[in-house]
Amino acid sequence: MSTINLVLHVWRQTGSDDKGSFETYQAKDVSEHSSFLEMLDQVNETLVADGTMPIAFDHDCREGICGSCGMVINGTPHGPQKATTTCQLHMRQFKDGDEVWIEPWRANAFPVVRDLVVDRGSFDRIIGAGGFVTARTGSAQDANALPIAKGIADQAMDAAACIGCGACVAACPNASAMLFTAAKAGHLNLLPQGQPEKESRTRNMVAQMEAEGFGHCTNHYECMDACPKGIDVEFIAKLNRDFVAATVTARAPLNTRAK
Amino acid sequence: MDLQSKAPAGDIETRWSRHKFNMKLVNPANRHKYNVIVVGTGLAGGALAATLGEQGYNVKAFCYQDSPRRAHSIAAQGGINSAKNYPNDGDSVFRLFYDTVKGGDFRARESNVYRLAEVSVNIIDQCVSQGVPFAREYGGLLANRSFGGAQVSRTFYARGQTGQQLLLGAYQSLSKQIDAGTVEMFPRTEMLELIKVDGKARGIVTRNMVSGEIESHLADVVVLCTGGYGNVFFLSTNAMGCNATATWRAHRHGALFANPCYTQIHPTCIPVSGENQSKLTLMSESLRNDGRVWVPKKKEDIQKSPADIPEEDRYYYLERIYPSFGNLVPRDIASRRAKEMCDQGLGVGPEVDGERRGVYLDFGDAVQRLGKKAVEERYGNLFEMYERITGEDPYTTPMRIYPATHYTMGGLWVDYNLESTISGLFVGGEANFSDHGANRLGASALMQGLSDGYFVLPATVANYLATAEKVEIDQSHPEVQAAVQSVRDRMEKLLSINGERSVDSFHRELGKIIWGYCGMARTKEGLETAIEKVKALRAEFWKNVRVLGGSEELNVSLEKAGRVADFLELGELMCRDALMRSESCGGHFREESQTEEGEAKRDDENYQFVGAWEWQGEEQEQVLHKEALEFEYVKPSQRSYK
Amino acid sequence: MNQALTFIDTTIGKKIVMALTGVVMFGFVLGHMAGNLQVFLGPDAYNAYAVGIHKLGPLLWLARGVLLLSLAMHIATAMQLVAQSAAARPVAYKVKKNNKTTFAALTMKYSGMWLLGVLLYHLAHFTFPGIAMGDYQHQHFSAVYTNVINGFSVPWVTALYIISMCFLGMHLFHGSYSLFQTVGLNNPLRNGTVKFIAQSFALLVTIGNILIPLSVLLGLVK
Numbered sequence A: 001m002s003t004i005n006l007v008l009h010v011w012r013q014t015g016s017d018d019k020g021s022f023e024t025y026q027a028k029d030v031s032e033h034s035s036f037l038e039m040l041d042q043v044n045e046t047l048v049a050d051g052t053m054p055i056a057f058d059h060d061c062r063e064g065i066c067g068s069c070g071m072v073i074n075g076t077p078h079g080p081q082k083a084t085t086t087c088q089l090h091m092r093q094f095k096d097g098d099e100v101w102i103e104p105w106r107a108n109a110f111p112v113v114r115d116l117v118v119d120r121g122s123f124d125r126i127i128g129a130g131g132f133v134t135a136r137t138g139s140a141q142d143a144n145a146l147p148i149a150k151g152i153a154d155q156a157m158d159a160a161a162c163i164g165c166g167a168c169v170a171a172c173p174n175a176s177a178m179l180f181t182a183a184k185a186g187h188l189n190l191l192p193q194g195q196p197e198k199e200s201r202t203r204n205m206v207a208q209m210e211a212e213g214f215g216h217c218t219n220h221y222e223c224m225d226a227c228p229k230g231i232d233v234e235f236i237a238k239l240n241r242d243f244v245a246a247t248v249t250a251r252a253p254l255n256t257r258a259k
Numbered sequence B: 001m002d003l004q005s006k007a008p009a010g011d012i013e014t015r016w017s018r019h020k021f022n023m024k025l026v027n028p029a030n031r032h033k034y035n036v037i038v039v040g041t042g043l044a045g046g047a048l049a050a051t052l053g054e055q056g057y058n059v060k061a062f063c064y065q066d067s068p069r070r071a072h073s074i075a076a077q078g079g080i081n082s083a084k085n086y087p088n089d090g091d092s093v094f095r096l097f098y099d100t101v102k103g104g105d106f107r108a109r110e111s112n113v114y115r116l117a118e119v120s121v122n123i124i125d126q127c128v129s130q131g132v133p134f135a136r137e138y139g140g141l142l143a144n145r146s147f148g149g150a151q152v153s154r155t156f157y158a159r160g161q162t163g164q165q166l167l168l169g170a171y172q173s174l175s176k177q178i179d180a181g182t183v184e185m186f187p188r189t190e191m192l193e194l195i196k197v198d199g200k201a202r203g204i205v206t207r208n209m210v211s212g213e214i215e216s217h218l219a220d221v222v223v224l225c226t227g228g229y230g231n232v233f234f235l236s237t238n239a240m241g242c243n244a245t246a247t248w249r250a251h252r253h254g255a256l257f258a259n260p261c262y263t264q265i266h267p268t269c270i271p272v273s274g275e276n277q278s279k280l281t282l283m284s285e286s287l288r289n290d291g292r293v294w295v296p297k298k299k300e301d302i303q304k305s306p307a308d309i310p311e312e313d314r315y316y317y318l319e320r321i322y323p324s325f326g327n328l329v330p331r332d333i334a335s336r337r338a339k340e341m342c343d344q345g346l347g348v349g350p351e352v353d354g355e356r357r358g359v360y361l362d363f364g365d366a367v368q369r370l371g372k373k374a375v376e377e378r379y380g381n382l383f384e385m386y387e388r389i390t391g392e393d394p395y396t397t398p399m400r401i402y403p404a405t406h407y408t409m410g411g412l413w414v415d416y417n418l419e420s421t422i423s424g425l426f427v428g429g430e431a432n433f434s435d436h437g438a439n440r441l442g443a444s445a446l447m448q449g450l451s452d453g454y455f456v457l458p459a460t461v462a463n464y465l466a467t468a469e470k471v472e473i474d475q476s477h478p479e480v481q482a483a484v485q486s487v488r489d490r491m492e493k494l495l496s497i498n499g500e501r502s503v504d505s506f507h508r509e510l511g512k513i514i515w516g517y518c519g520m521a522r523t524k525e526g527l528e529t530a531i532e533k534v535k536a537l538r539a540e541f542w543k544n545v546r547v548l549g550g551s552e553e554l555n556v557s558l559e560k561a562g563r564v565a566d567f568l569e570l571g572e573l574m575c576r577d578a579l580m581r582s583e584s585c586g587g588h589f590r591e592e593s594q595t596e597e598g599e600a601k602r603d604d605e606n607y608q609f610v611g612a613w614e615w616q617g618e619e620q621e622q623v624l625h626k627e628a629l630e631f632e633y634v635k636p637s638q639r640s641y642k
Numbered sequence C: 001m002n003q004a005l006t007f008i009d010t011t012i013g014k015k016i017v018m019a020l021t022g023v024v025m026f027g028f029v030l031g032h033m034a035g036n037l038q039v040f041l042g043p044d045a046y047n048a049y050a051v052g053i054h055k056l057g058p059l060l061w062l063a064r065g066v067l068l069l070s071l072a073m074h075i076a077t078a079m080q081l082v083a084q085s086a087a088a089r090p091v092a093y094k095v096k097k098n099n100k101t102t103f104a105a106l107t108m109k110y111s112g113m114w115l116l117g118v119l120l121y122h123l124a125h126f127t128f129p130g131i132a133m134g135d136y137q138h139q140h141f142s143a144v145y146t147n148v149i150n151g152f153s154v155p156w157v158t159a160l161y162i163i164s165m166c167f168l169g170m171h172l173f174h175g176s177y178s179l180f181q182t183v184g185l186n187n188p189l190r191n192g193t194v195k196f197i198a199q200s201f202a203l204l205v206t207i208g209n210i211l212i213p214l215s216v217l218l219g220l221v222k
């Protein structure tokens, strides 16, 4: 089995008050079958042995679905492989002797918690503002009473595949959360179940997105390129469209919400 | 201790509705006066917190991830069962009940299983109304597939992301309640202790994983929905953070732990590739529909490229041993046979720890028969995932698979109300032992999690609140103080050892012991050895673990250390339970108890019971209590897949 | 704190304003180019065209008003958005790769600012008599043909125009297509066509506008 050695430049920051800086570490004898996070585990073992605090990074499922993991690797969120989360990125994508720069998602709305860990609570608040269908438990009609064209259901599923990782924000030159918000609103706005609340959902989610301090969308499409689930910017166009329609029909003022 | 299941008697079809009628209700105007703690926001906890919040209770919900949406339920791929019988292929509530009891090898409580099957119908309605984008047919109606060898198509799915979509449904409802203020959410907050006052569960002690702050939260009732303990094995398909701390702490306070040795091994996972591997990845079971499982017949072929092994030198062992089921035999059988082949030295793939652990899952025939395009349509995304991880292309080279720990049927013992042996402590989802017996059917865990969370617990918790006497306590109560102090002491202890070995190295070693002796096949001697080894490892842990940093900061090692410390106790109990149960049933295979053909042999006369263990104190042997199981509707029979 | 938002307070609203005002200005430069290309038809035709426009009187002022308003709104929203997005990433990446976006898209704020500067120069150059810039004689608009020929006979002026038209081309290369996405008119079935047409127009404006000063300088138009 072949192994490689790498030089890592890792962003270390002890907390939100700390300024942070890059530290250089050697990753030795890394198996090409290891995942990127396993490579970091291995480096952490050596750090602990030396009495240095291990590098903190978010991760959980390690199979590309929970959306916990994520770091900017050599300038690309989740690293060089397309449609792949950091935890699914494997070391065979790197060559012996490579220098690797590892940084956290950088956005005002994602404050750094420690090292590569950021706080993505802003995403949860966007969902809380309107990213749901109000359906009281136990009040539902029979599931097949509401046929949904396969095409619509498939499109909704395309949007719903978003894992909430935040790579779109990290990749966007403007740190915009449009792709995430568009995917989340789009999923429900497409479905018949989502129609009654479509107007308020669209407006409230957008208002919350604004309040969180993300940047605006100038259609760079970097987000789609970095998105591990390949969410299409088509949904951004849809969100824009839905937002205009909601603005036209709405009869109540649009409020930002207390953070 | 007398284990009262509290299951209603009489006609099984009306048990749940009669029981619901007999339970007490809480007046809507009074609900906000009741505080409920829900630990865990997976399918079970998320659904419960959302439902109780919407009903007007004052809910506090906790999870260790940064967002409730990331609970491990998100990883479930295959689907969720429901007795909707939309395809009209003969399914019914009774058949789902029957299949589940039988699939669980007659080690589950009939009343609970029947209720699960009954409620399964409402789950799909609920999820669809929330906007879960289940697969549909062209006519717009819901699509179903058959899963895990079931004879009816009762599985609902959303691409390969069913768990994710169901969890997002629950999470969105939960987020709505958080926004509305009826649920207070505590992400990145880990429960480290239970607070028990006057014999009742009254709260929890938590650690804020960012600031390190230790806090106590008090409530009128505590519900644990903290998932399974598969991570005892270190390498499993569970998420890295899955842990048993919440249930184990409750266990140490007197909640019995039932059937800890019932663990499910999934046959189609990607094999271990090296020493530094942290996690095993599940490949959907559906692959076995078209893939053929084989190993080389000759030992000298194991290092050869599979393409160089001629047809006559390939051993299609499942097709040979089980002509009628072939590659589709149930999970435990497929797993055990793979292990057997590797034990005989026929395993393939890279050598790890001096062994080759892997068998081929070959799509060569399927590609020839159906064409590459059809295969791609069915399995394209799975093949991509496989290639991403292994760097091999399954269209041209056979996949390599090996079994891995996947699910834990055991958990805290609960009665029909899902209440543990501690009054006011309820347990839902994978964390309880309730519905799957000794083996869980594919696509039934999601069903159980949502059944518990949306429908069962909201009713039984309300009943508890309506009937229990409401006693106010505050943070100054000595029990609360003591619980907080014990958590602080434990943190201090872990940080002060400052030994030589990292937490992960202990976890890895524990995993190897449990997988080796309490994995797919177990023997008396092996289990006895394992118990000694785990004890020794635990002793070393408390002398030689190295946890850097302090407790008042984000400290990954400290978090892990606490979890591993609990696994080191639970691991021993798993072995003890496996040792006690000298029969084979479901996922528990004792080599001493097998038929002549090498299949699992149950011993109903001596072991038709739930084994629930009671904590006796540190380093004390736990005491076994038995809940006898009766089967009125499904008569026990021996499984046979020949 | 809760606070009432208007459409224009949101980034989406602002972007839509940018897109709509951008369309107005895009329309103007297209028309303006078509008009200016008449310089190739000779002095009479071109001067008559200029006189014709000025004869429109109130209509001309209406058009000027719309253009000025568009420009003002375009700039105002651009400034706010640029500031907001700069604040959205207070700590920059040490290493950042962009794979999908274009140089044109990344430099919208710079090409835009350049255009603003050049526009002011351009107005002083051709529109306002008396403050003619560059080394040439500015006459009344009825002699616009001569103005153009004289104006573009100065090599650095021509160079400035040509460079500026490249900036305009870049601004529109991104803007012309981007605006469909912004107002929500994108659809995967048509995106390819829309993009092709939009960017063809951007290219057309650039080439058409460059032809004029270049031809004058090269002596093709006298």
Ligand SMILES: Cc1cc2nc3c(=O)[nH]c(=O)nc-3n(C[C@H](O)[C@H](O)[C@H](O)COP(=O)(O)OP(=O)(O)OC[C@H]3O[C@@H](n4cnc5c(N)ncnc54)[C@H](O)[C@@H]3O)c2cc1C
Binding pocket: B039, B040, B041, B042, B043, B044, B045, B062, B063, B064, B065, B068, B071, B072, B073, B074, B075, B076, B077, B078, B079, B080, B081, B162, B163, B189, B190, B191, B192, B225, B226, B227, B228, B237, B238, B239, B242, B243, B245, B246, B282, B406, B407, B428, B429, B430, B431, B442, B443, B444, B445, B446, B447, B449
């Ligand atoms: C890879 C994989 C695929 C699967 N596929 C299927 C399938 O197709 N069909 C099916 O039916 N089942 C499937 N399962 C099983 C099923 O997904 C799980 O059994 C089920 O989702 C468990 O749900 P839960 O709510 O009980 O727990 P989880 O979803 O695991 O949630 C646990 C929650 O508890 C929290 N928590 C845990 N410990 C603490 C603590 N100490 N303090 C605070 N919070 C804590 C966590 O943060 C989390 O929110 C699969 C499982 C795996 C691993």
Ligand code: HEM
Binding pocket: C029, C032, C036, C050, C064, C115, C119, C122, C123, C126, C127, C141, C144, C147, C148, C161, C168, C209, C210, C212, C213
């Ligand atoms: C090289 C190409 C161009 C040429 C030859 C040209 C030429 C002229 C001339 C001769 C005038 C004066 C007309 C008159 O006063 O009657 C004029 C006015 C003007 N030009 Fe241009 N122009 C060019 C490009 C542009 C561009 C790209 C823009 C916009 C970005 C622009 C914006 C204007 C404006 C706003 C006026 C004033 C119109 C008015 O009086 O209301 N021009 N141009």
Ligand code: HEM
Binding pocket: A217, A218, A219, C015, C018, C019, C021, C022, C023, C025, C026, C029, C071, C074, C075, C078, C081, C082, C108, C109, C111, C112, C113, C115, C116, C119, C171, C172, C174, C175, C176, C178, C179, C180, C182, C183
């Ligand atoms: C005068 C100063 C100008 C400035 C400062 C400016 C700035 C900008 C900026 C920053 C953008 C990017 C907005 C975004 O994509 O989010 C933009 C977009 C755009 N601009 Fe300009 N611009 C100016 C002039 C012009 C002119 C003269 C035209 C037309 C000829 C024009 C047409 C457009 C168009 C069509 C867009 C696209 C809008 C969209 O993406 O939806 N702009 N401008």
Ligand code: SF4
Binding pocket: A161, A162, A163, A164, A165, A166, A167, A168, A169, A179, A180, A183, A223, A226, A227, A228, A229, A230, A231
């Ligand atoms: S849209 Fe893509 S990149 Fe953004 S959060 Fe969702 S999955 Fe991640």
Ligand code: F3S
Binding pocket: A171, A172, A173, A174, A175, A176, A177, A178, A179, A216, A217, A218, A219, A220, A221, A222, A223, A224, A233, A236
């Ligand atoms: S990269 Fe940014 S600019 Fe828009 S299209 Fe994506 S959010």
Ligand code: FES
Binding pocket: A058, A059, A060, A061, A062, A063, A064, A065, A066, A067, A068, A069, A070, A085, A086, A087, A088
């Ligand atoms: S760890 Fe879950 S997506 Fe990477």
